[in-house]
Amino acid sequence: MLRNSLIGSLRQIKPILCSQSLRSLSNGANSGLTTIEVDDKSGIATLSMNLPPVNTLTLNLMHDLIDSINQIECNKSRGLILTSSNDKVFSAGLDLKELYKPDQERLKEFWTIFQDLWLALHLCGIPTAAAINGHAPAAGCIMATACEYRVMLPDFVIGVHATRFSFLVSKWMMLSYQSVLPRRIVERALNQGKLFSTQEALEVGLIDEVAGSKKEALAQCAAFIGTFDKANPIARTLTKRMCRDSDVTELLRDRAGDLRACVDYINTPLFQEGLSAHLEGLKEKK
Numbered sequence: 446m447l448r449n450s451l452i453g454s455l456r457q458i459k460p461i462l463c464s465q466s467l468r469s470l471s472n473g474a475n476s477g478l479t480t481i482e483v484d485d486k487s488g489i490a491t492l493s494m495n496l497p498p499v500n501t502l503t504l505n506l507m508h509d510l511i512d513s514i515n516q517i518e519c520n521k522s523r524g525l526i527l528t529s530s531n532d533k534v535f536s537a538g539l540d541l542k543e544l545y546k547p548d549q550e551r552l553k554e555f556w557t558i559f560q561d562l563w564l565a566l567h568l569c570g571i572p573t574a575a576a577i578n579g580h581a582p583a584a585g586c587i588m589a590t591a592c593e594y595r596v597m598l599p600d601f602v603i604g605v606h607a608t609r610f611s612f613l614v615s616k617w618m619m620l621s622y623q624s625v626l627p628r629r630i631v632e633r634a635l636n637q638g639k640l641f642s643t644q645e646a647l648e649v650g651l652i653d654e655v656a657g658s659k660k661e662a663l664a665q666c667a668a669f670i671g672t673f674d675k676a677n678p679i680a681r682t683l684t685k686r687m688c689r690d691s692d693v694t695e696l697l698r699d700r701a702g703d704l705r706a707c708v709d710y711i712n713t714p715l716f717q718e719g720l721s722a723h724l725e726g727l728k729e730k731k
């Protein structure tokens with residue numbers, strides 16, 4: 446019953462490109478903000494975000510990421526490693542400019558595609574890992590928590606610091622954080638607006654390993670993906686999705702409601718004033 450409902454709901458977001466032969470994965474379907482490299486020996490695909498300066502999740506980058514995840518999944522790659530081609534920032538999170546005095550229709554599209562991206566990553570059938578080779582604040586952290594394993598380089602920060610600038614997070618974002626960290630730590634960190642250093646993130650379990658270089662991080666992610674070699678891939682996928690069912694059901698059950706709540710909140714003076722101050726802070730940093 447649970448499995449049937451899960452499979453049913455998953456069909457809604459199943460990749461539509463699966464009939465294509467994609468061994469030579471190119472980003473033909475998107476605008477080049479992501480690159481995919483498949484290791485011929487291991488069959489593992491590395492998906493890099495490539496939007497200077499800081500991989501903000503713009504509409505275009507999110508579209509590209511979803512296309513790329515679907516391509517990698519359809520091509521039956523052995524696993525997916527998400528990383529950044531910037532050596533200082535994994536992703537700066539959502540594009541704040543999209544949230545400031547937004548056009549209402551575009552804001553709806555923006556939030557919907559963010560939901561889609563999280564679902565695509567969270568429910569990706571093949572093993573996923575994040576090689577976090579730079580800062581990963583806010584939605585950058587949420588993308589990493591949607592993966593099954595996280596390896597991070599030293600001297601960066603990761604976490605959801607939304608309350609610092611009067612943002613709230615949706616329940617599904619909180620559940621994503623909570624799928625990795627104990628609830629009491631999530632509650633405290635969200636309320637504090639805490640960004641964890643690499644070492645702190647390791648200590649609380651937000652990341653699984655620290656790596657000395659990007660090359661090492663990719664190798665550690667590949668080793669994690671290799672741990673599933675003895676599992677039947679279909680059984681593994683169904684098991685992963687069953688384990689994640691309660692996290693995604695929250696969103697799938699009422700996507701429209703989540704959209705409405707977010708749009709309403711983003712339009713409040715509290716949110717807009719906090720965002721304005723945050724954008725000023727980013728400018729003044731220079």
Ligand SMILES: CCCCC/C=C\C/C=C\CCC/C=C/C(=O)SCCNC(=O)CCNC(=O)[C@H](O)C(C)(C)COP(=O)(O)OP(=O)(O)OC[C@H]1O[C@@H](n2cnc3c(N)ncnc32)[C@H](O)[C@@H]1OP(=O)(O)O
Binds near residue numbers: 498
């Ligand atoms: C009742 C129910 C309600 C439910 C409510 C639900 C939802 C509410 C709605 C929304 C909130 C959802 C949660 C939020 C998710 C997010 O992801 S919001 C994004 C948060 N991200 C950040 O705050 C990161 C800000 N950036 C930084 O801290 C730094 O840029 C850095 C990532 C540490 C990198 O530093 P550095 O390398 O020094 O780069 P610069 O700071 O110089 O940045 C370069 C340029 O990029 C611009 N920029 C940086 N981040 C963003 C961003 N997220 N969006 C847009 N632009 C960004 C920065 O201003 C620089 O621009 P210029 O070169 O000055 O033009």
